[in-house]
Amino acid sequence: QLLSNIEETLGGIKIIKNFTSESFFSKKFNDFTTNINNLNNSIGKVMSLSAPASEFLGIFAISILLIYGGSLVLIDQSLSGGAFIAYMGLAYQILTPAKAITKANHALQGGNAAYERVAFILDAENPLKDKPNAKVITEFKHEIKFNNVSFKYKEDYVLKNFNLTIPKGKIVALVGESGSGKSTIANLITRFYDVNEGSITFDGVDIKDVTTKSLREQMGIVAQDSILFNDTIANNISLGINDANEGKITEAAKVANAHNFISEFPNKYQNNVGDGGSLLSGGQRQRIAIARAVMKNPPIMILDEATSALDTESEKLVQNALENMMENRTSLVIAHRLSTIQKADLIVVMKKGRIVEQGTHEELLKMKGTYNNLVSLQSFEVFQLA
Numbered sequence: 001q002l003l004s005n006i007e008e009t010l011g012g013i014k015i016i017k018n019f020t021s022e023s024f025f026s027k028k029f030n031d032f033t034t035n036i037n038n039l040n041n042s043i044g045k046v047m048s049l050s051a052p053a054s055e056f057l058g059i060f061a062i063s064i065l066l067i068y069g070g071s072l073v074l075i076d077q078s079l080s081g082g083a084f085i086a087y088m089g090l091a092y093q094i095l096t097p098a099k100a101i102t103k104a105n106h107a108l109q110g111g112n113a114a115y116e117r118v119a120f121i122l123d124a125e126n127p128l129k130d131k132p133n134a135k136v137i138t139e140f141k142h143e144i145k146f147n148n149v150s151f152k153y154k155e156d157y158v159l160k161n162f163n164l165t166i167p168k169g170k171i172v173a174l175v176g177e178s179g180s181g182k183s184t185i186a187n188l189i190t191r192f193y194d195v196n197e198g199s200i201t202f203d204g205v206d207i208k209d210v211t212t213k214s215l216r217e218q219m220g221i222v223a224q225d226s227i228l229f230n231d232t233i234a235n236n237i238s239l240g241i242n243d244a245n246e247g248k249i250t251e252a253a254k255v256a257n258a259h260n261f262i263s264e265f266p267n268k269y270q271n272n273v274g275d276g277g278s279l280l281s282g283g284q285r286q287r288i289a290i291a292r293a294v295m296k297n298p299p300i301m302i303l304d305e306a307t308s309a310l311d312t313e314s315e316k317l318v319q320n321a322l323e324n325m326m327e328n329r330t331s332l333v334i335a336h337r338l339s340t341i342q343k344a345d346l347i348v349v350m351k352k353g354r355i356v357e358q359g360t361h362e363e364l365l366k367m368k369g370t371y372n373n374l375v376s377l378q379s380f381e382v383f384q385l386a
Contacts (some may be wrong), residue, residue: 002032002036004027005029005032008054009029012109025174039121057273058095062088062092062095063087063292065087065091069084069087071363083226092199113235128193130211131209134211135209137203137211137214139299141168141203142164142167142203143167143168144201144202145164145204146162146165146188146200147199148198149161149188149195149197149198150195150196151195152196153193154219157352157353159184161187161198161354162198162355163355164184164279164348169328169330169346170345171326171333171345172333172345173332173333173341173344174332174334175338175350175374179349179352180351180352181350181352182334183305185332186304186334190219190221190302191208194208219298219300220294220298220301220302221302221303221304222289222293222304222322224286224306226285228273228288230272230275230276232264232272232273233268233270233272233273233274233288234246234249234269235264236270236288236291237249237253237269237288237292238295239253239292239295244295248295250269250296252291256287256294256324257317257321257324258288258291261284261287285315290306290322290325294325297331299329301321301325301329302334303335304334305335306322315339322340323343337378338374338375338378339370344363345360345362347360347371349369349370349371351370354371357369
């Protein structure tokens with residue numbers, strides 16, 4: 001808990017300072033450390049008592065042996081002096097490790113408690129295990145289909161009787177208010193969760209009947225908060241690709257509109273991105289993430305609000321990169337900014353886990369319904385599709 005508190009505080013230090021909440025978090029940290037100190041003091045008291053207690057018991061045992069053994073030697077004369085000394089030496093050899101075991105009891109208890117916490121994680125079952133006879137898919141031929149899919153994270157359904165077909169080579173966009181289930185669909189396609197009811201089929205095969213690894217190999221994901229690792233740009237782009245070379249990495253970066261800004265760095269593709277990509281701007285991080293997806297070269301692309309956190313200039317660069325990436329690929333686009341999905345082959349408007357409208361950009365505008373209202377709210381200029 002203390003380590004979690006420290007990580008959370010350092011990660012949100014700007015917000016804490018902006019809201020002048022230093023005293024609150026300082027008190028929270030002090031409470032944690034006070035509790036830990038009190039606990040350590042309690043343990044220390046027990047430990048400080050255990051050592052004298054074990055010494056006292058050892059001395060008491062030796063005293064009893066001396067009195068009893070001395071009576072056998074001096075009074076009863078049933079035991080020789082040499083045998084008595086040998087016996088006492090043996091007893092001392094036994095008592096010394098016995099006292100050490102007592103002192104080690106605290107360490108054993110602490111180790112056991114730590115083992116239980118680690119074992120709880122290691123022994124946890126994966127709820128998404130592959131079936132013994134699961135199929136390995138190597139290509140995407142026709143379509144991904146949602147068949148009466150219902151799903152809930154806890155009690156309330158996020159999706160209810162949801163049906164959708166994503167044909168090969170088409171761009172399908174999902175739009176709707178927050179909480180309508182858009183990102184859940186991306187999580188279900190990639191099988192981070194299993195549906196509660198219905199099925200999702202990949203070329204007619206239920207995704208529960210294929211290996212998770214082969215399913216995910218067919219897909220590339222670019223999310224709103226793309227994770228970059230504290231490594232070089234080249235290693236971030238080639239993540240998981242064993243046969244990556246400089247030429248392929250550069251080509252992927254060019255598709256993602258990232259090559260120009262990468263070339264301006266002192267070490268170019270060997271430049272470190274920092275912890276979580278902290279040495280790059282938001283737009284640069286997204287373009288590196290797009291290059292990573294391009295490098296994987298999957299037939300299916302999933303874009304989960306990939307431009308929603310960017311400024312207008314960065315959005316244009318990233319949007320151009322996304323359009324380059326989606327060319328000749330099947331794409332599922334989850335959009336917050338509707339200006340980014342006007343060219344989609346199918347736009348699906350969602351509300352409370354259900355489809356309320358679907359069609360092309362022009363068709364939906366003519367309906368004068370939910371999509372048209374969303375467009376009006378965002379107040380962007382509508383362009384005619386070519």
